[in-house]
Amino acid sequence: MGKVLYIDYERCIGCKACVIGCEECSGHDHLSRMFVDELNPGETVATSPTPCMHCVTPACAESCPVQAISIAADGTVLSASLEKCIGCKNCTYACPFGIPKVDDQKKVMYKCDMCYDRTSKGRPPMCASVCPTDTIRFVDEDAMKNEPPKPVQFKWDFGGTIIETRTVIGLPDTETNQFGYREGEGV
Amino acid sequence: MGHAQNKEYSQRDYDPIERDGEELISTHCCFCGMQCGMNIRVKKEDKSVVGVEPRYDFPMNGGRLCPKGVAAYRQAEHQERILHPLIRKNGKLEKATWDEAMDLIVSKIQEIQGEHGKDAFGIYSGSSMTNEKCYLMGKFARIGLGTKNIDYNGRYCMSSASVGFNQSLGIDRGGTNPWSDIKFADVLLLAGSNTAECHPLSMPYIWGARDRGAKLIVVDPRQTKTALVADVHLDLRPGTDVALANGLLHVMIKEDLVDQDFIDNHTTGFEELKELVQSYNPKYVSEITGVAVEKIITAARIFGQAKNGFTMFARGVEQHATGTDAVSSYTNLCLVTGKIGRKGSGVATFTGQGNGQGGREHGQKTDQLPGFRKITDPKAREYVAGVWGVDESEIPGPGLSAFEMLQALGTEIKGLLLVCSNPIVSSPSVRDVGEYLKSLDFFVCMDMFLSESAELADVVLPSTVWVEDDGTTTNVEGRVLRLRGIDRTPGESKRDWKVICEIAERLGRGQYFQFNSPEEIFNELRVASKGGIADYSGISYEKLDKMQGVFWPCPSEESEGTPRLFEDLKFNFPDGKARILSFEYKGPNEKTSKEYPVILTTGRVVFHYLSGNQTRRIDSLRAFCPDPYVEIHPKLAEKYQVSNGETVKVTSPRGSIELVAKITKITREDMVFVPYHWGKTLAINHLTNPALEPKSKIPEFKVCAVKLEKVKQTVGEKHG
Numbered sequence: 001m002g003k004v005l006y007i008d009y010e011r012c013i014g015c016k017a018c019v020i021g022c023e024e025c026s027g028h029d030h031l032s033r034m035f036v037d038e039l040n041p042g043e044t045v046a047t048s049p050t051p052c053m054h055c056v057t058p059a060c061a062e063s064c065p066v067q068a069i070s071i072a073a074d075g076t077v078l079s080a081s082l083e084k085c086i087g088c089k090n091c092t093y094a095c096p097f098g099i100p101k102v103d104d105q106k107k108v109m110y111k112c113d114m115c116y117d118r119t120s121k122g123r124p125p126m127c128a129s130v131c132p133t134d135t136i137r138f139v140d141e142d143a144m145k146n147e148p149p150k151p152v153q154f155k156w157d158f159g160g161t162i163i164e165t166r167t168v169i170g171l172p173d174t175e176t177n178q179f180g181y182r183e184g185e186g187v
Numbered sequence: 188m189g190h191a192q193n194k195e196y197s198q199r200d201y202d203p204i205e206r207d208g209e210e211l212i213s214t215h216c217c218f219c220g221m222q223c224g225m226n227i228r229v230k231k232e233d234k235s236v237v238g239v240e241p242r243y244d245f246p247m248n249g250g251r252l253c254p255k256g257v258a259a260y261r262q263a264e265h266q267e268r269i270l271h272p273l274i275r276k277n278g279k280l281e282k283a284t285w286d287e288a289m290d291l292i293v294s295k296i297q298e299i300q301g302e303h304g305k306d307a308f309g310i311y312s313g314s315s316m317t318n319e320k321c322y323l324m325g326k327f328a329r330i331g332l333g334t335k336n337i338d339y340n341g342r343y344c345m346s347s348a349s350v351g352f353n354q355s356l357g358i359d360r361g362g363t364n365p366w367s368d369i370k371f372a373d374v375l376l377l378a379g380s381n382t383a384e385c386h387p388l389s390m391p392y393i394w395g396a397r398d399r400g401a402k403l404i405v406v407d408p409r410q411t412k413t414a415l416v417a418d419v420h421l422d423l424r425p426g427t428d429v430a431l432a433n434g435l436l437h438v439m440i441k442e443d444l445v446d447q448d449f450i451d452n453h454t455t456g457f458e459e460l461k462e463l464v465q466s467y468n469p470k471y472v473s474e475i476t477g478v479a480v481e482k483i484i485t486a487a488r489i490f491g492q493a494k495n496g497f498t499m500f501a502r503g504v505e506q507h508a509t510g511t512d513a514v515s516s517y518t519n520l521c522l523v524t525g526k527i528g529r530k531g532s533g534v535a536t537f538t539g540q541g542n543g544q545g546g547r548e549h550g551q552k553t554d555q556l557p558g559f560r561k562i563t564d565p566k567a568r569e570y571v572a573g574v575w576g577v578d579e580s581e582i583p584g585p586g587l588s589a590f591e592m593l594q595a596l597g598t599e600i601k602g603l604l605l606v607c608s609n610p611i612v613s614s615p616s617v618r619d620v621g622e623y624l625k626s627l628d629f630f631v632c633m634d635m636f637l638s639e640s641a642e643l644a645d646v647v648l649p650s651t652v653w654v655e656d657d658g659t660t661t662n663v664e665g666r667v668l669r670l671r672g673i674d675r676t677p678g679e680s681k682r683d684w685k686v687i688c689e690i691a692e693r694l695g696r697g698q699y700f701q702f703n704s705p706e707e708i709f710n711e712l713r714v715a716s717k718g719g720i721a722d723y724s725g726i727s728y729e730k731l732d733k734m735q736g737v738f739w740p741c742p743s744e745e746s747e748g749t750p751r752l753f754e755d756l757k758f759n760f761p762d763g764k765a766r767i768l769s770f771e772y773k774g775p776n777e778k779t780s781k782e783y784p785v786i787l788t789t790g791r792v793v794f795h796y797l798s799g800n801q802t803r804r805i806d807s808l809r810a811f812c813p814d815p816y817v818e819i820h821p822k823l824a825e826k827y828q829v830s831n832g833e834t835v836k837v838t839s840p841r842g843s844i845e846l847v848a849k850i851t852k853i854t855r856e857d858m859v860f861v862p863y864h865w866g867k868t869l870a871i872n873h874l875t876n877p878a879l880e881p882k883s884k885i886p887e888f889k890v891c892a893v894k895l896e897k898v899k900q901t902v903g904e905k906h907g
Contacts, residue, residue, distance in 0.1 A: 013390065013412045014412065014793075016793075016811055021252070024240075024257065042850055043852050044415060045411065045415060118204060123204055124199075130251055130256075132251045132253045132388050133391060
């Protein structure tokens, strides 16, 4: 197995360098595919980035009526093929993480392809390249899943359906530090 | 190579991607003092700037960039760039030729100086320029124009740190250590620095230390992202830093957490400090600062017990009427515990401007000559006069500091050259600054965008963006870096150093300004700095390329520079001892009152840089933070019955603005926070207090007293 994205929530500063950086990958047509969310607005400044989770069995690809979403040999779930995509948004509704976006004018879906243009040349994706705090890292999938440096999650329970993702999330250490994930932690 | 010590943390083993038909210009960001390395993608065909590519091998940031860094290149092809000179005709700025503009500038300089004396023409410059340009501005003022009145916007930024370090350590290099040392600390005390937003690329180093088990203490009135991940957050009332530092020192001394050997052998002044901080017990300090007693004790113990550690601070500590006292008081934390002069231990200030360090070293400060020399020092004057080939008497003495200079416009100063700065957004009490600028007989401005200040000028000269010029900057660590430019000057824009040399030529002073390239200017700067505190004499462009930057002082060809200061524990005073200076807490210049009951503090957001003249024009950055806002704690908001998103009028004795309320628990109940990157009706600096620190002359941006009023909006207004 190859390299995947690892996201360490507690390090995110909400700067959105990943969001703008995403536009800089040659294959991305200056359209960002990255999300950064405020986790607890008004309470704390905690934020987290979300790229495509790159499901092992991707619902987006399975739901696509024209098979526009393919999976690369290394397991990367690619963005829709421009020639095939009809902009029907099936993938948007099917994705449990809400990742695919649709350009309504061009009638085409676009999503994180882990910067296939870069990873296929052995370079990290733009988000992991620019992230100023090492929140987003480009790491070996096996090592991160089997011997993680801290508790991680890559299996998600959606109402009984377990979805395994290639993107790995590092869980915040809320035992020793709250990191702003609970109510009422303001000054 | 010389500085592979950063490798473990920042450098990454990847080459940048080179695309067909493009070339990569390896340079540094134009924004903050981190000076992150980056590659700019340029189309070979027409030299157009098309993107950014990470520079994975640069030691400081290893290709990482904040959003400003990623978007920086988007200025280059920006449609709002000024591409030809502008002259005010019938009240309007109109397109003109370079000859017309230069003729007018030169005749006005001669007219004003002839009538009112040499000092009646002033220069207000900036620290986002290369060392070469900063050096040239200082030289041009002194022996091109012959005026004593030159100062720069770093006065608002780095001047308190500079005075504080000089009085405590005898030398002002923002960081005593390379940033790679941070990860070897056992404790980090960050004061008045929202590191995560203002210097994001410091965060990997802080996380590096945390991964090794280091404790993090953050001193900030707001629970910023930096404070959120701290072990102890000292949420002090703005403007009470000196009391807090004294309180921490009180606990450390009382509990014998000081390094008596270090104090005895390498410092002076400890007994006075011990005496002074005796009354600063945690209860008293808690009353002043609003920080809980237990937190003060815990922080002092963590800091005192740690073997290695850093004290690092920024504008939150420095932009006060007692800013230099606070800098020295925080520096005391390291001096009494012997945390300095080795890996993992030191003191640093986070430099705000791109060349905030180099810009304050080579003579554009009104009291200073190149190499950090004092302009009042006869030996320094003689040496620099020799380098410049003039008589010592031709170099004027010290003139007015930045804000004092603005106050003197129209009276003492009749003509002004403004370069690389936007004082009508960045100064305190900006309504007055507008009046000062309008009272000038002649005002010429050089910029690449028509800033709020440039809009008031009589002549505007189009300069190039940073990636169109060569030069050097000196970053937060004291590391001198090489910036590479593209060989192009869009439209009729010109590089500002060339324009300055041309004005000198037309003024009949051309013999002192015969430069054909930034490297030639740098080579003269090296000689001018030789033997000074900031000695660059051993630094060449070639060495900078080879070593990916060189730390000053670098006093000889053989020297590889000085990454870490004070390794021999000799401080820059004749007796080699650091000065432990003790200061009583005086508090901010403007106290809250019945009429103005709330504290206002100002600061930055991650998406914008300084006055916003560049970042507000970049769509992607503006989209994330289009307008200023006022952060209000829910309890304070309740008092004024303000809900999230409603409009609030904030008023100080100097002015008022209307802002959208952002209700959040991250701020204290007795204060509000507003970011300062906007101009005109959106400028929070209408309200800020121009009280100057007596030694550094920095204005007190960080505290003033305000009142809040909810603005009632009618439905008609909303839809109108």
